[in-house]
Amino acid sequence: MKAWDAIVIGGGHNGLVNACYLQRAGLDVLVVEKNDWVGGAATSRELTPGFLYSNCSYVCSLFRPEIMRDLELPRFGLQVISYDGGAVFTRDGDYLANYRDHDAHRREFARFSRRDAEAYDRYSRDVTRQCRFIQPLLMRTAPDPTSFKPRDLGELLFLGKKFAGLTAEEMALTLRFWTMSISDFLDEYFETDVIKANFALSGIIGTALGPMSPGTAYVLLHHYMGEVDGSVGAWGYARGGMGAVTKALAASFRASGGTIRTGAEVDHVLVRNGRAKGVVLAGGEEIYGKLVISNADVKRTFLKLVEERELPDIFLRRVRNFKIRGSSGKVNIALDSLPEFPALPKDSPVYRADMHFTDSIERMERAYDDWKAGRWSADPFLDMMIPTTLDPTMAPPGKHFMSCFVQYAPPKIDGRDWTDADRDGFAESVIAQIAAYSPGFRDRIVHMEVRTPREIEAEVGLTEGNIFQGELTFDQLLFNRPVPGYAQYRSPVGGLYMCGSSTHPGGGVMGAPGRNAAAEILRDLAKPTSHMSPAHDVI
Amino acid sequence: MAQATRKKPIASEVDTALEARLAAQPHFRTLRLGTPFQPRIDALGLKQDWYSWAGYRAPHSLWDEELEYFAIRSQAALFDISPMTKYRIEGPGAEAYLDRVTLRDVTRLQPGRVHYTAWCDDDGFVLDDGTLFRLSPTRFRLCSQERHLPWLLDSAIGYEVSIEEETEAVAGLALQGPTSFAILRDAGFAGVERLKVFDLAEFAHDGATVTISRTGFTGDLGYELFVPADKALSLWDRLMMAGELRGIRAIGYTALNRARLEAGLIVANADFTTSEHAIRADRLRMPDEIGLGFLVDPEKGHFNGRRAIFEARTKKKLRHVLVGLEIEGNIPAEHAIVYYRKSQEVGLVSAAMWSPMAKRNIAIASLQRPYGDTIVDDLWVEIYAMRELQYQKLMKKAKVVQRPFIKLDRRTASPPADF
Numbered sequence: 033m034k035a036w037d038a039i040v041i042g043g044g045h046n047g048l049v050n051a052c053y054l055q056r057a058g059l060d061v062l063v064v065e066k067n068d069w070v071g072g073a074a075t076s077r078e079l080t081p082g083f084l085y086s087n088c089s090y091v092c093s094l095f096r097p098e099i100m101r102d103l104e105l106p107r108f109g110l111q112v113i114s115y116d117g118g119a120v121f122t123r124d125g126d127y128l129a130n131y132r133d134h135d136a137h138r139r140e141f142a143r144f145s146r147r148d149a150e151a152y153d154r155y156s157r158d159v160t161r162q163c164r165f166i167q168p169l170l171m172r173t174a175p176d177p178t179s180f181k182p183r184d185l186g187e188l189l190f191l192g193k194k195f196a197g198l199t200a201e202e203m204a205l206t207l208r209f210w211t212m213s214i215s216d217f218l219d220e221y222f223e224t225d226v227i228k229a230n231f232a233l234s235g236i237i238g239t240a241l242g243p244m245s246p247g248t249a250y251v252l253l254h255h256y257m258g259e260v261d262g263s264v265g266a267w268g269y270a271r272g273g274m275g276a277v278t279k280a281l282a283a284s285f286r287a288s289g290g291t292i293r294t295g296a297e298v299d300h301v302l303v304r305n306g307r308a309k310g311v312v313l314a315g316g317e318e319i320y321g322k323l324v325i326s327n328a329d330v331k332r333t334f335l336k337l338v339e340e341r342e343l344p345d346i347f348l349r350r351v352r353n354f355k356i357r358g359s360s361g362k363v364n365i366a367l368d369s370l371p372e373f374p375a376l377p378k379d380s381p382v383y384r385a386d387m388h389f390t391d392s393i394e395r396m397e398r399a400y401d402d403w404k405a406g407r408w409s410a411d412p413f414l415d416m417m418i419p420t421t422l423d424p425t426m427a428p429p430g431k432h433f434m435s436c437f438v439q440y441a442p443p444k445i446d447g448r449d450w451t452d453a454d455r456d457g458f459a460e461s462v463i464a465q466i467a468a469y470s471p472g473f474r475d476r477i478v479h480m481e482v483r484t485p486r487e488i489e490a491e492v493g494l495t496e497g498n499i500f501q502g503e504l505t506f507d508q509l510l511f512n513r514p515v516p517g518y519a520q521y522r523s524p525v526g527g528l529y530m531c532g533s534s535t536h537p538g539g540g541v542m543g544a545p546g547r548n549a550a551a552e553i554l555r556d557l558a559k560p561t562s563h564m565s566p567a568h569d570v571i
Numbered sequence: 572m573a574q575a576t577r578k579k580p581i582a583s584e585v586d587t588a589l590e591a592r593l594a595a596q597p598h599f600r601t602l603r604l605g606t607p608f609q610p611r612i613d614a615l616g617l618k619q620d621w622y623s624w625a626g627y628r629a630p631h632s633l634w635d636e637e638l639e640y641f642a643i644r645s646q647a648a649l650f651d652i653s654p655m656t657k658y659r660i661e662g663p664g665a666e667a668y669l670d671r672v673t674l675r676d677v678t679r680l681q682p683g684r685v686h687y688t689a690w691c692d693d694d695g696f697v698l699d700d701g702t703l704f705r706l707s708p709t710r711f712r713l714c715s716q717e718r719h720l721p722w723l724l725d726s727a728i729g730y731e732v733s734i735e736e737e738t739e740a741v742a743g744l745a746l747q748g749p750t751s752f753a754i755l756r757d758a759g760f761a762g763v764e765r766l767k768v769f770d771l772a773e774f775a776h777d778g779a780t781v782t783i784s785r786t787g788f789t790g791d792l793g794y795e796l797f798v799p800a801d802k803a804l805s806l807w808d809r810l811m812m813a814g815e816l817r818g819i820r821a822i823g824y825t826a827l828n829r830a831r832l833e834a835g836l837i838v839a840n841a842d843f844t845t846s847e848h849a850i851r852a853d854r855l856r857m858p859d860e861i862g863l864g865f866l867v868d869p870e871k872g873h874f875n876g877r878r879a880i881f882e883a884r885t886k887k888k889l890r891h892v893l894v895g896l897e898i899e900g901n902i903p904a905e906h907a908i909v910y911y912r913k914s915q916e917v918g919l920v921s922a923a924m925w926s927p928m929a930k931r932n933i934a935i936a937s938l939q940r941p942y943g944d945t946i947v948d949d950l951w952v953e954i955y956a957m958r959e960l961q962y963q964k965l966m967k968k969a970k971v972v973q974r975p976f977i978k979l980d981r982r983t984a985s986p987p988a989d990f
C-alpha cells in the first residue's frame with residue numbers, strides 16, 4: 033500500500049503552510065482535514081446566500097510576508113488590504129478614534145486629554161522597541177537551552193546577542209514587559225480611562241486573562257508585531273475574508289502537486305515501535321506515511337490522537353497542564369444595510385475599521401470576572417468590524433457582513449457544557465450591546481452565526497475554543513512552547529511532528545509555526561531548504 | 572447600562588467638557604490644519620507647495636525658493652512659526668522648575684530675555700532643543716519642535732507651577748532680514764529699537780498684546796512675534812503694510828532652512844534624533860554629541876540628566892560629535908557618508924548646501940569620535956549626485972570648521988541698523 037512521504041493532520045493555515053513547503057521540497061504530501069473545507073480558524077464560508085463570513089479569524093497582520101512570497105500566494109488570489117484605525121464608543125455619547133494620520137491621532141486624543149495625546153510618541157517608541165526585539169525570533173526555531181548541539185548554542189547565542197544588544201536598562205524593561213499586565217504598562221503612559229481601554233484591548237484578545245493579569249502586555253505585543261506590506265503594527269482585511277488565506281494556500285499546495293482530503297477526520301496516529309507510521313481515519317481507513325505532522329493543538333494531538341503509553345510521563349503531564357483556556361466567541365452577522373451609529377459622524381473612517389464599546393479597563397476586568405465565575409460576560413468586550421465597507425466580495429452591494437469577536441466566553445458554563453439556550457443568551461448580550469449604540473440594529477439582521485467556545489472546539493478542533501492553540505504567556509513561549517524540551521516541532525514519538533499554533537511563535541494567522549516546522553523536518557531529512565526565504569531584515 | 576461613577580464631578584463641568592469634546596470631533600475632516608495666518612499665506616502660495624509641519628499645512632515655498640532665501644538676506648522675510656509647540660509655564664516655582672528640567676541656568680535668565688536651551692531625559696539624552704522666553708519673573712514660554720507635555724507635567728511634581736500647552740492659542744511670526752527692524756519701527760512698535768539680541772518686550776496691538784523678541788533662526792537681524800490667535804491677521808497686515816516699501820516677502824521653509832544652516836543651527840529630528848523618538852538605542856544623543864555641550868552649566872544645581880552627562884564626560888563615554896564641515900567644490904553633500912582616509916566610514920552629513928553668503932560648500936555632520944573630535948584631518952565625503960538618471964560619485968575633501976558658517980554684524984548691532 034502507498035506510503036506518503038508526509039501526512040499532515042489538519043488543513044488549518046499552519047498545516048497548509050507546512051504541507052506547501054514540504055511538497056515544494058519534493059516530498060509527496062497528503063493533508064487530511066476533518067471538515068469538508070480547509071482553513072481551520074482561517075476560513076470564509078457562505079452560510080446564507082450572498083454573504084461570505086470570516087467565520088473565526090477576521091483580520092490579518094501577523095501572516096509572514098516571506099511565506100506569502102515563497103508560496104506565491106498573490107498568484108493564487110491572496111490580497112491583504114489595510115484599513116483605518118478604529119474607535120471606542122464612550123457611554124457619554126462620544127467616541128475615541130484612532131486615526132492613521134499621526135497628527136489627527138494626536139488631536140483626537142487631545143479631545144480627551146492633552147497630556148495623553150502627547151504621551152503617545154513615547155508609548156509607541158517603547159512598543160516598537162519591543163517589537164523589534166521579538167520580530168527576528170518569529171521565523172527561527174527556538175533554541176533548546178538544555179542542549180549542547182552547535183545549532184542550539186548558536187540560537188541561544190543569537191538570543192543572547194539580541195539581549196546583549198540591549199542596554200542593561202532595556203533588558204530589564206524587556207523582561208518586565210514580557211511579564212507585566214497591560215493595565216500596569218499603560219498606566220506608565222496614560223491617565224485617561226478610555227485611552228487606556230483603547231490600547232488594552234490588544235492585550236486581552238484571545239486570552240483567558242484580564243487587563244490586570246500579568247502577562248497581558250506581551251499579548252499586546254503579539255498583536256503589534258505583524259505588518260501589512262512593511263507597515264509594522266498595521267492590520268488589514270484579506271479580500272474575500274480570512275478564508276482567502278487558506279484558499280490561496282490550498283491552491284498553491286495543489287499546484288505544486290499536493291493532495292488534500294477533506295471530510296477525513298483522523299481518529300489516531302499509527303505508532304509502531306515508537307515511530308509514527310501513518311494515521312487511522314474515523315471510519316477505520318489506514319493511511320501510511322513516513323512522517324506525520326499534526327496541525328491540531330498539542331492537547332488534541334497528544335491526548336486524543338496518540339495513545340498514552342507511547343508518551344513519556346513528564347511530557348504527558350505537561351501537555352495536560354498546558355494552558356489552553358477558551359475565552360472568546362464570535363458572532364457573524366449578515367445585515368441588509370449599513371448600521372448607523374448616531375455618535376459617529378456619517379463620513380467617519382471608523383465605519384471602515386474596528387469598533388469597540390468597552391471604554392474603561394475596569395469594565396474589561398469586570399467582563400473577565402464573569403469568565404472566572406463560569407459565565408459569559410454580561411457586558412462583553414466586542415471587537416466589531418464591517419469588512420464589507422472595504423471588501424466588495426463578501427456581500428451584495430449595499431448589504432454588509434459584520435464580524436463581532438466577543439470576550440469573555442468560558443469553555444464551560446458553571447462547570448457544565450454550553451446549551452443552545454446559553455448560546456442564545458450569549459448572542460443576546462452581544463446584540464444588546466450593539467443595539468444600545470445603534471438604534472434599529474436588530475431590524476437589519478438577515479442571518480447570524482453564533483459561535484461559543486463549544487462551536488469553535490467542535491468545528492475547528494481548538495481545545496476549549498482557545499484561539500491561539502494555547503495561552504500566550506511567558507511560561508508557554510519561545511523554548512517553552514508548547515512544553516519544555518519540545519519547542520522544536522518534534523515530539524517524543526519518532527517521525528511525529530507538530531506544526532500548529534501551539535508551537536513557537538504561537539497563535540494568530542501567522543504561518544510561522546508551519547514554516548519553521550517544515551524547516552526542521554527538512555533538516556531531519558537532510559533536504560535543502562533553499563525554497564524558504566530567510567526572515568526579512570529588521571533594521 | 573452603568574454610568575461612569577469614578578469620581579463625581581459637578582454636572583455642569585461634565586457638560587462643558589463633553590460639549591468641548593463633541594465640538595472638536597470634526598477635526599478628522601481636516602487632516603492638515605491651517606494656522607491663524609492661513610488666509611494670507613494661501614493667497615500668496617502661488618506654488619501650492621505644502622508640507623505637514625506638526626499637522627499644519629505649511630509652505631515649502633510660496634513662489635520661488637531661491638528668491639525667498641534672498642529676501643531673508645537682503646530685505647525682510649515673514650515666516651509663520653505658529654505650528655511650533657508652545658508651553659506656558661507659570662507660577663512662583665516656575666524659575667526653579669525650569670532650572671531643574673533644562674540645561675542652562677534659568678536663574679540668570681532675566682525677565683524680558685530669551686535663551687536657547689535644551690533638555691534631557693534622566694539618562695542625559697536630549698529630548699529636544701528650543702527657546703525659553705521669560706515673560707515675567709513668574710511666567711515663561713517654552714518653544715520647541717516636539718511635544719513634551721507628559722514629561723513637563725511629570726517633572727513638575729513638587730513645584731508650584733502650572734503648565735499649559737498653548738500651541739493653538741498663540742500665533743507666531745518670524746520677521747527676519749536687514750530691513751526687519753525698520754519695518755517694525757514703521758509699523759509703530761515704538762521702542763523696538765531698544766531690543767538687543769535675545770531681548771523681548773510686549774507691545775500693544777489691536778487691543779491685545781504682541782510679544783516681540785529679537786530672536787530668530789537665520790543668523791540675521793530679525794525678530795519673532797507672538798500674538799493671540801485671533802489677532803494674527805491684523806498683525807500680518809500691519810507688518811505687510813509697513814514693509815511694503817522695504818521689500819517684505821512671505822517665505823516658506825526651504826528658504827528658512829538654508830538660512831539656518833548658514834547660521835549653523837541644528838534642527839531636532841533632522842540633525843539628531845530626539846530621545847522620545849529614537850527607536851534604536853544607538854541613536855540617542857547627549858548634548859555634547861550634538862554640539863550643545865556649551866548649554867550644560869556645571870555651576871548650577873541639579874538638572875535632569877546631569878549625573879549621566881557628567882559621568883559620560885569623565886569616563887569618556889561620549890561616542891559622537893556634531894561638526895560643521897566645509898567641503899571642496901560646490902555640489903551639496905546632503906546625507907553623504909563621511910569617510911576617514913576615503914575608506915573608513917565615520918559619520919553622516921545631515922544638512923548641506925552651497926552657501927551664497929559664505930561662498931562655500933557647507934554641511935552639518937555627525938561623526939563617531941575620535942573623528943571630528945581629535946582626528947580632524949583626512950576626512951572625506953562621498954557625494955552621490957543624481958544627474959539625468961546617473962549617479963555622479965564624487966569623493967570630496969571635508970574640513971571641520973567652526974559654526975556659524977556666517978557671522979553678520981547686523982544681527983547683533985545695537986541699535987539695529989536702519990537699512
Ligand SMILES: Cc1cc2nc3c(=O)[nH]c(=O)nc-3n(C[C@H](O)[C@H](O)[C@H](O)COP(=O)(O)OP(=O)(O)OC[C@H]3O[C@@H](n4cnc5c(N)ncnc54)[C@H](O)[C@@H]3O)c2cc1C
Pocket residue numbers: 041042043044045046047064065066067070071072073074087088089090091092093094296297298299327328329332360361362437488491492493494497498499500501531532533534539540541542
Ligand atoms: C474566533 C476566532 C477569531 C480569531 N481572530 C483572529 C484574527 O482576527 N487574526 C488572527 O491573526 N488570528 C485570529 N485568530 C487566531 C487564529 O485564527 C488561529 O490562531 C489560527 O488560525 C490557528 O491556525 P492553525 O493552523 O495553527 O490551527 P487551526 O486553524 O486550528 O487548524 C487546525 C486544523 O486541524 C483540523 N483538525 C483538528 N483535528 C483534526 C483531526 N482529528 N483530523 C483532521 N483534521 C483535524 C481542524 O479542523 C483545523 O482545520 C482567531 C481565532 C478564532 C477562533
